Amino acid sequence: RAKAAGRNTLSFYEPGMDGIVADRTALERDLSNAVREGGFVLYYQPIINLAADRPCGFEALIRWPHPSRGMVSPMDFIPLAEDTGLIVPLGAWILQEACREAAGWPGDLRVSVNVSAVQFQKPGFEQAVIGALAAAGLAPQRLELEITESILIADAEAAITCLHRLRSLGVRIAMDDFGTGYSSLSYLRRFPFDKIKIDRSFIRDIADPDAAAIVKAIVGIGTQRGAVITAEGVETEEQLACVRQEGCSEVQGYYFSKPLPAQEALDFVRKPARAAA
């Protein structure tokens, strides 16, 4: 590899590098078009309340069916949308679409919407939430926003103020992927939230005593704060038994269901959950 010769070499050549740059430019153009033309869909993954043994809501997860690349993962295009600022119109669409869908669900089922830190920090975010609720006629209590610790990095004070305002509207706040961030546990004392979602990596390894101890600690702190604790990424009956034992009150994962198209999500509500099985 020419790269090994060092950065100062003029003959530096990395095969495929032009390809990567061109690819990113093309992807950016396609993303921009898709945002303008409404080329995305939301899938919905059930969240099961263990005590009630039924779904209490769904997490909206974005999908991008690309004409030539197939289904592009949000892990591949959300960061690009953040870099380009496209996350603002895209995020607004996600909020509107998720609220509109949830307004048609029976009972008090909630919709959880992932919010990127970039989107959260832009002025107008709160208005986008209020606007989406109003347009859909959805009660704020039925919307939950999933945020990560990363929103606290830029301006923790501003973030905390915004979270308080959203909660005073009745919107719920969930801390997503908890345990993977690098902010200190003391943030939890200042940070208003209703739910902690324990990251999938701890659930995957829950047979390991260290991972189980972390789950136990998160449940302890969260419960102390009056928060609901959700285990993410439950795939097996053994993992379900463990998280139940540790005191998680909600679970989400392939054991119950993968994310589903909107109509199939509704069908899922009408049949009993597998928690008791």
Ligand code: C2E
């Ligand atoms: P997340 O918010 O933590 O979402 C959970 C991810 O775990 C989803 O991946 C879901 O399909 C996957 N998952 C759920 N249960 C299981 C399981 O049992 N096993 C395994 N292996 N995976 C499971 P997905 O849909 O690919 O989304 C990945 C990430 O992309 C999300 O992580 C979230 O950070 C981001 N994302 C997805 N949709 C949106 C969106 O609408 N807006 C924003 N800002 N980010 C989004």
Ligand code: MG
């Ligand atoms: Mg999430």
Ligand code: MG
């Ligand atoms: Mg998560």
Ligand code: MG
């Ligand atoms: Mg995650």
